[in-house]
Amino acid sequence: MSENNRIAGGEAVLRCLLEEGVDIMFGYPGGQIMPFYDNLFHYTNRINHILTRHEQGAIHMAQGYARVTNKVGVCVVTSGPGATNIVTGLADAMMDSTPIVAITGQVPSTLLGTDAFQETDIIGITMPITKWNYQITSADEIPAAMAKAFYIARTGRPGPVLIDITKDAQIAFMDYSYKKCEHVRSYFPYPKIDPTIISEAAKLINEAKKPLILAGHGIALSNANSELKELAHKADIPVATTLLGMHDIDSDDPHYVGMLGMHGNYGPNIKTNEADVIIAIGLRFDDRVTGNKATYAKQAKIIHIEIDKSEIGKITTPAIGINADAKVALRALLKEVKINTHKEWLAEFDKTHGIETEKIINRDCYPTEGMIKMGEVVKLISNKTKGEAIVCTDVGQQQMASARYYDFKDGSEFVTSGGLGTMGFGLPSAIGAKVGRPEKQVVVFIGDGGFQMTIQELGTIRQSKIPVKIVILNNHFLGMVRQWQERFFDERYSFVDIPSPHFTKIAEGYDIKALYVDKREDLENAIDQMLASKDCFLLDIRVEKKENILPMIEPGAGVSDIKLE
Amino acid sequence: MEKNQYTIVVFTENKIGLLNHVTIVFTRRKINIESLTVSESEIKGIHSFTIVINSTKEAVEKVVGQLERLVEVMKAFYYENDELISQEIALYKIPFSAIENGVEMGRFLRNNDARILEIQKEYIVIEKTGLYKETQDLLEKLRPFGLLEFVRSGTIVITKPMKSLETYIKELDDKHDSMPQI
Numbered sequence: 020m021s022e023n024n025r026i027a028g029g030e031a032v033l034r035c036l037l038e039e040g041v042d043i044m045f046g047y048p049g050g051q052i053m054p055f056y057d058n059l060f061h062y063t064n065r066i067n068h069i070l071t072r073h074e075q076g077a078i079h080m081a082q083g084y085a086r087v088t089n090k091v092g093v094c095v096v097t098s099g100p101g102a103t104n105i106v107t108g109l110a111d112a113m114m115d116s117t118p119i120v121a122i123t124g125q126v127p128s129t130l131l132g133t134d135a136f137q138e139t140d141i142i143g144i145t146m147p148i149t150k151w152n153y154q155i156t157s158a159d160e161i162p163a164a165m166a167k168a169f170y171i172a173r174t175g176r177p178g179p180v181l182i183d184i185t186k187d188a189q190i191a192f193m194d195y196s197y198k199k200c201e202h203v204r205s206y207f208p209y210p211k212i213d214p215t216i217i218s219e220a221a222k223l224i225n226e227a228k229k230p231l232i233l234a235g236h237g238i239a240l241s242n243a244n245s246e247l248k249e250l251a252h253k254a255d256i257p258v259a260t261t262l263l264g265m266h267d268i269d270s271d272d273p274h275y276v277g278m279l280g281m282h283g284n285y286g287p288n289i290k291t292n293e294a295d296v297i298i299a300i301g302l303r304f305d306d307r308v309t310g311n312k313a314t315y316a317k318q319a320k321i322i323h324i325e326i327d328k329s330e331i332g333k334i335t336t337p338a339i340g341i342n343a344d345a346k347v348a349l350r351a352l353l354k355e356v357k358i359n360t361h362k363e364w365l366a367e368f369d370k371t372h373g374i375e376t377e378k379i380i381n382r383d384c385y386p387t388e389g390m391i392k393m394g395e396v397v398k399l400i401s402n403k404t405k406g407e408a409i410v411c412t413d414v415g416q417q418q419m420a421s422a423r424y425y426d427f428k429d430g431s432e433f434v435t436s437g438g439l440g441t442m443g444f445g446l447p448s449a450i451g452a453k454v455g456r457p458e459k460q461v462v463v464f465i466g467d468g469g470f471q472m473t474i475q476e477l478g479t480i481r482q483s484k485i486p487v488k489i490v491i492l493n494n495h496f497l498g499m500v501r502q503w504q505e506r507f508f509d510e511r512y513s514f515v516d517i518p519s520p521h522f523t524k525i526a527e528g529y530d531i532k533a534l535y536v537d538k539r540e541d542l543e544n545a546i547d548q549m550l551a552s553k554d555c556f557l558l559d560i561r562v563e564k565k566e567n568i569l570p571m572i573e574p575g576a577g578v579s580d581i582k583l584e
Numbered sequence: 585m586e587k588n589q590y591t592i593v594v595f596t597e598n599k600i601g602l603l604n605h606v607t608i609v610f611t612r613r614k615i616n617i618e619s620l621t622v623s624e625s626e627i628k629g630i631h632s633f634t635i636v637i638n639s640t641k642e643a644v645e646k647v648v649g650q651l652e653r654l655v656e657v658m659k660a661f662y663y664e665n666d667e668l669i670s671q672e673i674a675l676y677k678i679p680f681s682a683i684e685n686g687v688e689m690g691r692f693l694r695n696n697d698a699r700i701l702e703i704q705k706e707y708i709v710i711e712k713t714g715l716y717k718e719t720q721d722l723l724e725k726l727r728p729f730g731l732l733e734f735v736r737s738g739t740i741v742i743t744k745p746m747k748s749l750e751t752y753i754k755e756l757d758d759k760h761d762s763m764p765q766i
Contacts, residue, residue, distance in 0.1 A: 142601060147608045151655045154600075171655055174763070205597050205658040207760040241764070329649030344764045 024196065028158030029058035029189040032122065035165035036066060038197045041093050043067045043084065043454055045077040049097025050137055052124030054189035069454060069483050072475035074101050076447040078108025079473070082117050083451025086434045087409055087459075089242065091118040091172050092451065098124045099137030102183070103144065107441055109179045110148040114438025115263060116236060118177035120168050127187040128156040141183050150178030156185050158193035163200075170200035175208025176327040177240060210328070210342045212351050220298075220322045220339045221355035227296035229364045230256045231287070231319075233279060233308075236263035236437070237301015237326060237345040244429075246349035247300065248272065254359045257368055259287030261302050262422055265433040270406060270426040276368040280308040281572045282419040285379075285581060286371030288572065291316050292579040300324045301345040304334035305438065314577030324348045378583045379569050384424055390563040391539055393420035393492045399546055400462055400490065401425045408460040409434065409452050411487075413445030413469030416498035419568045421464045432459075443472030449487045450479055460488065460550065467493040467519040477529040480555045488549050489531075489557040494564050495519055502567050507574070522559040537561035585640040589618075591663045591670070591741055592648060594633040595625060595749060597656040606633055606657070609650045615639050619672075621738035625749060630658060636739050659752050667744050674719035674736040675701070676710040682729035683708065696722050707732055 026034070032055055036044070046068060048056045059068060071077040074096040081092030096105055102123040112119045126135040142154050151171045153164050161184070168180040224230055238247050247267055251258045251274040258274050260267050262283075268275050277284025279291070288310075291297070297319045302308070309315040312334055323330075323337035324345055331340035341348050383394030397420050400408075406428035412418040412435040427433060434452050436444040449463035470491055480487065497515040504512050526533035536545045536558060549556040572581045596602050603622065610617055618636040625632040637644070644662045651660040680703070683689050689708075693699060698712035712722050719736055 143604065146601065146605055147612065202762045203655065206655045207756055209761040209764050211759050211761060211765075327653065329646070329653045333646060333649065347764060 024194055025192055026195050027054065027058060027189065028161055028184070028191050028193060029055040031158060031161040031193060031195050032165065032184065032189070033058055033062045033066065034195060035162055035197060036093065038199070039091065039165070039169045041066065041091070043069065044093040044095055045069045045071055045080040045084070045451065046095035047071055047074050047077055047097070047101060049101045049124065051098035051126055051186045052095060052101070052122075052189075054186060055095065055122070055124065055184070069450075069479060071447070072478040073473065074104035075107055075443065076450075076473055076476040076479060078105040078112070078119065078121060079441075079444050079447035080451030080454070080479075081119050081121070082108060082112055082444075083411060083434050083448030084455040085117050085119060085451075086448070087432045087452045088455040089240075090455070091120055091169055093120050093122070095122045096124070097137065098126055098141070099139045102139055102141040106144060106148065107439075109145055109181065111436050111439040111441045111444065112179035113148045113150065115436065116177050116240060117179065118172040119179035120172050121179060121181045123181060123183045124189070125154065125183045125185045128185045129187070131156070131185070141181065145181050148179070149181045152181040152183070154183040154185070155188050158188045158191040161188070161193065162195065162197045166198060166200035167203060170203065171206065175206070209344055209347075210326070212341070212343050212347060214351070216339060216341055217348070217351045218355055220341060221352055223296050223320055223322060223339065224254055224256075224298065224352070225357045225359065228361070229294045230254065230296040230298065230361065231290060231294035232256050232258040233261070233297060233299040233302060234258055234264045234267040235261045235300060235302025237324075238264055238267040240301065241326070241344045241346040243301075243346035243349050244268065246346055246353065249353055250349055250356060253353065254356050255361045255365065256298070257287075257290075257361075257365055259284075259291075261305070261308055261437075262435060263433070263437045264302065265422055266427045266431050269429045271428065274365070277372070278422055280305075281310070282423065282568050282570065284372070284423070285375040285570050285583060286368045288570075288578040288581045289371065290368065292318065292577070294319045297321045298324070299337075300349070301326070303327075303330045309334060309578065310572040310580070311575055311577045314579070316578075375570065375583070383420070391537070391542060391560060392566060393417055393562050394424045396490065396492060396542065396546075396560055396562070397421050397424040397464065399543060400550075403546060403550055404460050404462065407431050408462050409456060411435065411445055411449035411452055411461065411463040413463075413465040414440045414442045415466050415469060416502065416566065416568050417464045417466045417492040420492070442469040445469055446473050446489065447476045449489070450476060450485050453485050453487045462488045462490060464490050464492060466498060467491055467495060467522070468497045468517055470522070471519070474525070477526065477531060480531065481529045484554070486553060486555050488552070489555070490549075491522055491557065491559045492562050493519060493522070493559055494562050494566065496564060498566065499568070501565070505565070505567070522557065526557045531555050531557055533557035533559060535559045535561070585642060587638050587640055589636065589638055589665055590641075590644045591665070591668055591739065592633075592635040592637065592644065592651070592660060593663070593741065593743070594635065594651050594660040595658045596631050596633065597658070598624070598629055598631045599656050602656055603633075605654055606635075606651065609647055609654075610635075610637065613643060613647060615643060615647065619738035621740050623740075627749060627753075630749070634739060634741055659756065661743070663741070663743060668741045669744065670715065670739045670741040671713050672716055672719055672737050672739050673711065673713045674722070674734070676712070676723065676726050676731060677707050677733035678710065678726055678729045678731055680704070680706055680708055696725065698722060
């Protein structure tokens with residue numbers, strides 16, 4: 020390995036990655052990224068490269084890794100199909116504000132635009148789904164472009180950046196020197212706070228009778244969990260979270276009142292339309308949160324704290340918009356927010372929680388007859404991991420069951436595809452999360468549908484010995500679509516029936532320990548075995564075939580019309 | 585909601601592909617671009633896009649927000665027509681026979697604030713600057729002569745507010761940090 024500074028472009032990329040603190044990346048080689056991979060051969064003692072089984076797996080792993088480490092996730096793939104295979108992951112990372120640097124190989128610069136073998140215009144394709152992208156055609160550009168890529172990916176509202184490097188730029192020699200990027204002229208990641216706006220917001224909060232905090236992904240992204248807790252306690256305000264905000268606050272916290280949105284908790288949804296002041300922090304009022312926005316929180320004065328200015332006023336009309344990093348804004352607010360109590364208002368949430376417990380939660384989590392239910396599995400695992408695991412999910416019913424019934428305590432993480440709703444996200448994101456935080460128990464809940472979308476990553480688990488715990492909540496149905504067909508399409512079950520294979524046999528082929536469970540009396544023991552295992556372990560749990568996830572805000576309905584049955 | 589004509593001015597870095605980036609924002613919201621002009625601004629290296637659309641005020645505000653979100657966009661503004669001084673340029677190619685047939689071309693052009701750019705054996709090229717309506721009027725008047733070719737530029741605008749681009753950019757720098765201040 021040469022430490023001299025006259026090096027090939029491919030090696031320069033690696034040196035840049037080291038400068039940015041990257042020690043793990045996920046990837047898949049191919050023709051136009053081969054010079055880079057040849058350089059990587061000499062760097063494996065400094066960078067751990069996880070070889071995946073599909074490029075989509077590589078980017079979802081990078082996403083899982085980024086989500087639990089707050090570092091930039093890196094994936095490397097080849098041109099053409101390699102590059103197009105990461106498109107879903109880029110779109111997902113864009114929606115869920117995940118810092119990613121994706122490196123794609125590209126045909127030599129002399130062949131650009133000629134429909135060369137495995138050439139695709141990945142810059143054009145990924146423009147709307149990356150925070151920034153750039154094509155490097157000369158080795159000299161590598162350090163500056165890489166520095167800018169990492170700076171843009173992790174600052175402000177994080178997001179995915181794609182760097183496309185032509186093969187000749189990887190091969191050519193250049194004089195290497197690196198300077199971290201700390202400023203981009205046209206990019207304004209951290210707005211300074213206007214103190215008068217903070218005072219106005221504090222005044223609203225201090226005078227509120229029924230204040231409600233809505234906490235989103237921005238809390239975790241700006242590491243503002245303790246500030247959120249302090250605000251909730253100081254001013255005695257209930258905290259509801261979005262799907263991606265589940266780990267913002269300890270579920271045991273007396274101020275935590277549950278999840279917002281379509282399959283969220285009863286209380287926070289109906290109380291959204293009763294609160295007088297709503298403090299929305301680090302979220303974008305997704306339609307799955309607001310339901311029908313014409314009837315959403317019309318009575319409330321909304322304070323919207325959000326680092327992405329274009330999100331303020333995009334869906335709701337806030338009384339006060341605070342364009343700032345959540346942590347910075349909360350710290351400023353805390354200086355002016357007064358100690359307060361809202362005992363009766365908080366008690367109302369206990370009442371709604373009581374109704375939901377009686378009508379739904381007990382039935383979902385503690386059934387005594389019939390087939391195993393999703394909620395029951397999640398609750399058992401939640402108890403046995405003390406609510407401290409990293410929980411990953413796929414998309415659909417098991418995702419909602421996981422969010423609803425895992426009791427997220429301090430130190431837990433929730434990794435799920437929120438905005439894009441990407442089936443197949445679960446397994447690879449769990450691999451990435453485990454690689455990023457090997458000391459944590461990582462459990463992934465997956466449906467039998469989503470599992471088969473990225474099932475090949477069992478090969479990655481086998482090769483790289485990644486001890487994730489895989490829980491398949493198997494109903495032989497595309498459950499969420501089936502639920503909609505039952506409710507809104509007169510039970511016409513159009514192409515949702517998937518007779519799934521014997522997953523334990525598939526696991527066996529990958530040397531992964533697995534158990535099939537279809538009886539309630541076997542469930543606890545199987546979970547114990549799985550959690551105790553030092554290796555990867557798969558549970559194929561046969562659950563009720565036609566379970567419905569409730570409550571539900573039906574499409575077109577408002578948050579206060581949430582249905583309990 | 586009522587649709588009006590809005591002019592969006594976007595100041596950007598001069599980077600390959602940025603036009604694509606900018607137009608995608610409009611495409612996503614299914615807004616048609618009526619005219620588009622790109623040129624370097626008074627500050628070297630900063631380009632300005634002048635984009636005319638017909639849309640609702642709400643949609644325009646959101647588009648401007650989405651534009652400013654792009655990493656290489658410095659600042660975007662939107663204006664209604666009364667906040668702007670705007671011009672377009674139009675070129676008309678008509679057969680030389682139009683003059684031979686006894687039209688008093690000199691007076692005609694003076695009356696229409698137009699001028700001849702080029703005279704060839706077979707054709708003449710006329711140039712006119714003005715608002716859309718004015719260049720369109722001349723187009724209609726020239727049609728009877730057998731119009732051979734017509735082209736009109738996008739709208740370019742000067743804004744009435746007195747704040748300079750440099751001031752805006754300085755303000756942006758003053759109002760932002762590159763790293764979180766915690």
